[in-house]
Amino acid sequence: MPGRPAIAGAATCDFHLAKPQYTETLQIVTSDTWAAVAGSLGLRCCRDRKPSEFSGEDLSGEFFASFPCFAVQLCVLRCTMRCWREDFVRSSKNIRTAFARGVAHVTQLPYRKSVTFQILGGTEMRYKLLTAALTATAALQLAGPAAATDLEVIHWWTSKGESAAVSQFAKAFDNDGHGDKWVDSAIALGETARSTVMQRVLGGDPPGAAQFNPGRQYEELISGGKLLDLTDVATAGKWDEVIRPKAIGSACLVDGHWWCVPVNIHSNYWAWYSKPVFEKAGVPEPKSMADFIAAAPKIKEAGFIPFAIGGDGNGWQIQLLFQDMVTEALGVAKRDEMYTKKSAEIAGGAEMKGVFTELRTLKQFTDNGYANRNWNDTTNLVITGKAGLQVMGDWARGEFAAAGMTGVKDFGCMIGLNEDKPVVSTDGDIIVFFKQDNPDVEAAQKRLAALLISPEVQVAFNNAKGSMPVRGDVDMSTADPCMQKSLKAVENPSNIVTATNRFITENTNQQINELVAQFFADDSMTADDATAKFSTIIGNSD
Known part of the structure; x- marks a missing residue:
C-alpha cells in the first residue's frame, strides 16, 4: 500500500496499516499553512460562518481510497489560540466506509485532552489535541491505540487544589x-x-x-x-x-x-472553620461539634451561614457528615461491629436515632442553596468568610492552600469532630x-x-x-498545623478508623447515600423512620 502523499506545510507521515499502531501528525504553524493543510485534505472551515473551500489540491479522494480505515472527513474549526471549542465537527462529505459518532467539546486544554470516536464496525479512533496557550503553534494528532508511552489516566481530581496536586503526577x-x-x-x-x-x-x-x-x-x-x-x-x-x-x-x-x-x-474526619467568622460572631473556636452547635445561633445572628454543606452527587457530602457522626456516637469498636456483623440491632438503636436527630439540627443552620452545591464550592464559602464551618475530608485543606491561606491565622481545623478524641480514617x-x-x-x-x-x-x-x-x-x-495533627494521630493505631468502603459494597453505599440525602431534604421524615430504614439497609447489606 502506498504511503500518504506529502502535504504542503505539514510534516510528512507514512501509514503502515499492517501495524497496530499508526499516527498522523499535522503541525500547524501559521494561518496560511493551516489553509494549505486544510485545502490539501479537502477540509472545510465551519461553525458560525458559511463553509468555505480552502485553496490547494484536493487529495481527499486518493486519501480515502488509500486509507479506508480513516474514511471519515472531519470538518475542523480554525479558531484563535485563546480557546478551542467544538474542535471536531462531523461532515457528511466523503464518509464512505465508516461513521464517526461524537463531538469533542474542549473548553480548556492545560496540556492535553483526548476524545474517542466510535467507528462503524467496532474500530475506535482517539483524537488528541495538544496546544500551547497563547502561541501560534498547535499540533493535531490522530491516532489509533495510544502510543506506547502515552498513558490515559481517568480521575476525578477537578477542583483547584486537586488540579494543582495531580499536576505533580x-x-x-x-x-x-x-x-x-x-x-x-x-x-x-x-x-x-x-x-x-x-x-x-x-x-x-x-x-x-x-x-x-x-x-x-x-x-x-x-x-x-x-x-x-x-x-x-x-x-x-x-x-x-x-x-x-x-x-x-x-x-x-x-x-x-x-x-x-x-x-x-x-481522612474524612475533619471540620474546617473560618477564624474571622467565629471572631466576628463573638464565639470561641470549636473543639467539638457540640461546641459548634452551641455557637451556631450566634453565627447566624451575625449574618453568616453557620454550617456549610452541599448536596450534589446523590448526597455524598451529607453521607460523609453522617458517617463521621456515626463514629463519634458509637465509637470505633461498636461502629466496626455494626458494619462487619451487619448488625441491624446496633443500626436501629438509640445512639443511631441520636445521630439522625443531630443531623436534622444541623440542617437548620445551613442555607437554602445547599441542594446541588459541590464540595469545593462549599469549602469556598468558608474560605471567603461567608460560612462558619464545613465538615469535609482533608482534601479541603488543599483548597485553602490553593487560596494562599494557612492554618495558623486564616482557618481552623477540628480533627475527628472532637479534639479530645482524635481519629483518622484510612x-x-x-x-x-x-x-x-x-x-x-x-x-x-x-x-x-x-x-x-x-x-x-x-x-x-x-x-x-x-x-x-x-x-x-x-x-x-x-x-501546616492541621496536617501535623493528622500525622500525630496516625501514629497511634487506636486512632485509626477503617474506611466504610472496606465494609460495604457500592450498592449498599448508594442506599445509605439516598436515605441520608432524603432525610436531610425531607423534614417530614422523622428520626425514628430514618433509623428504621438504616437498620434495614445494614441488616440486608452485601
Whole structure:
C-alpha cells in the first residue's frame, strides 16, 4: 500500500496499516499553512460562518481510497489560540466506509485532552489535541491505540487544589526521561468517573490507569483479571516496608499480589472553620461539634451561614457528615461491629436515632442553596468568610492552600469532630492499571506506578492535595498545623478508623447515600423512620 502523499506545510507521515499502531501528525504553524493543510485534505472551515473551500489540491479522494480505515472527513474549526471549542465537527462529505459518532467539546486544554470516536464496525479512533496557550503553534494528532508511552489516566481530581496536586503526577511522568506522557482525563464526581471506567473496561477500551478509593469498588476488576499485576514494582520499591499504616497497603495487596498503588492517606474526619467568622460572631473556636452547635445561633445572628454543606452527587457530602457522626456516637469498636456483623440491632438503636436527630439540627443552620452545591464550592464559602464551618475530608485543606491561606491565622481545623478524641480514617486514593496488549505500554505503566510512590512525588502531591503521604520515611516537617495533627494521630493505631468502603459494597453505599440525602431534604421524615430504614439497609447489606 502506498504511503500518504506529502502535504504542503505539514510534516510528512507514512501509514503502515499492517501495524497496530499508526499516527498522523499535522503541525500547524501559521494561518496560511493551516489553509494549505486544510485545502490539501479537502477540509472545510465551519461553525458560525458559511463553509468555505480552502485553496490547494484536493487529495481527499486518493486519501480515502488509500486509507479506508480513516474514511471519515472531519470538518475542523480554525479558531484563535485563546480557546478551542467544538474542535471536531462531523461532515457528511466523503464518509464512505465508516461513521464517526461524537463531538469533542474542549473548553480548556492545560496540556492535553483526548476524545474517542466510535467507528462503524467496532474500530475506535482517539483524537488528541495538544496546544500551547497563547502561541501560534498547535499540533493535531490522530491516532489509533495510544502510543506506547502515552498513558490515559481517568480521575476525578477537578477542583483547584486537586488540579494543582495531580499536576505533580503529570509533571513527574512527563519528565521521567523515557518520553512518557500523562494523558489527562478528569471527570468530575467520583461515582461518574468510576462508572465511566467500568463502561470502558466492559467495552474493551480500558484507560491506561484510573483513580479509585480503597475498598470493594474494584474487587471485580481483580477477580476478572483486568488489572496489571504490580508485584514486581512493589517488591523492587519495598512497598511493604515503607507504606504506613499497614491497612493502606492491604487495600492493594490481595492474595499476595499488588494490584494498585496507594498514593495518599485521606481522612474524612475533619471540620474546617473560618477564624474571622467565629471572631466576628463573638464565639470561641470549636473543639467539638457540640461546641459548634452551641455557637451556631450566634453565627447566624451575625449574618453568616453557620454550617456549610452541599448536596450534589446523590448526597455524598451529607453521607460523609453522617458517617463521621456515626463514629463519634458509637465509637470505633461498636461502629466496626455494626458494619462487619451487619448488625441491624446496633443500626436501629438509640445512639443511631441520636445521630439522625443531630443531623436534622444541623440542617437548620445551613442555607437554602445547599441542594446541588459541590464540595469545593462549599469549602469556598468558608474560605471567603461567608460560612462558619464545613465538615469535609482533608482534601479541603488543599483548597485553602490553593487560596494562599494557612492554618495558623486564616482557618481552623477540628480533627475527628472532637479534639479530645482524635481519629483518622484510612481512606485515600489508589491508582489501578489495566492490562494492555502492548508491552511498551505495560512498561510505561510500571514506570508510572513506581513514580507515584517515590518520596519526592509523594511530598509534592500530598502537600498540594492536603492529604498525608503513604510513605512513613518522608520529611513532612514543613506541613501546616492541621496536617501535623493528622500525622500525630496516625501514629497511634487506636486512632485509626477503617474506611466504610472496606465494609460495604457500592450498592449498599448508594442506599445509605439516598436515605441520608432524603432525610436531610425531607423534614417530614422523622428520626425514628430514618433509623428504621438504616437498620434495614445494614441488616440486608452485601
